[in-house]
Amino acid sequence: MSLMNCWESIRDKTENKEIDFEIFYLLLSEFQKINSYQKKRNVEKIIKKYCLVNELLWFDLFVNNQIFKIEYRYECNDVSCSEKISEAKCDLCGEKVNEHDEFEIFVRLTKNIEEYLKEYNRNLLFSNINKKYLPTLKDIKKNLSDVVFFIGAGVSIPLGFPNWVNLLKNWRKDWLKNRIKKNSKSILIMVMFLK
Ligand SMILES: [Zn+2]
Structure with missing residues (x-):
């Protein structure tokens, strides 16, 4: 299965095949960025922003087709x-x-849909990367073990990386689990602000 298959099966269930892939993708990406359970009425508001057909129809279609849980x-x-x-x-x-x-x-997106979205976004990103920079990127990765890439806002979550808060939460979890020796002071300062 892929995001495209998923869209096709949903589209075929609507009377006039109203659901456009671009809109379907943008709508799911918006839910992916939220990345947590939302109240149904807020979800319907977001759907309304994108859709041409009745938002309740979309909502039911998404639930019945395991897009929303x-x-x-x-x-x-x-x-x-x-x-x-x-x-x-x-x-x-x-x-x-x-x-x-x-x-x-x-309501939130199911794990399967999140995975399809990540894969779709990864392919989209790699199809847009200028191939002439790939050897440089590989060279950096090979020779510098501690390198951190800063990529523009809006890229990390669609590709399956955590946002800042979740990144810090993960660090906090690791720190609590392993009491990381190296750089533990700086990590400790960051994690103190989180519940
Ligand atoms: Zn009760």
Whole structure:
């Protein structure tokens, strides 16, 4: 499967094949940048920004075709809970999940779609790289073990790299796990600001 296959199968399910690949790609990229669960109504607002057809149709198509995954969040006796099925029974009170107050639907991209997007973006990037610089890049990589590339904003997440906050969170996790010896002071200063 690829992003293109995924788009074709969705498009074929709409009456007039209204879903344009470019719009589909831009829309999914916007969700990929958000990179976390969002309230359903915010997701519908984003869809509305891009689509020509009814946003509810898109929403259902995306859920039914494993582009979006859903989490049902609710409160029970002041405890925050979540479930994957709205009809499931609450562990705390035995009522159905969707019968609680503060019940809300959250949505995010599935792992599969995130992978297809990363692959599509990687191919897109490499098809746009000026090939004459590749030997230089390879040479740098081979000879300098500590080199860090700074690439323009908007490139890292689509290619599957963490954003700044997640990068620091990962460092913090490593630091806590291994108590990294080298440069531990500087890493410690950065990680102190994170929960
Ligand atoms: Zn309950």
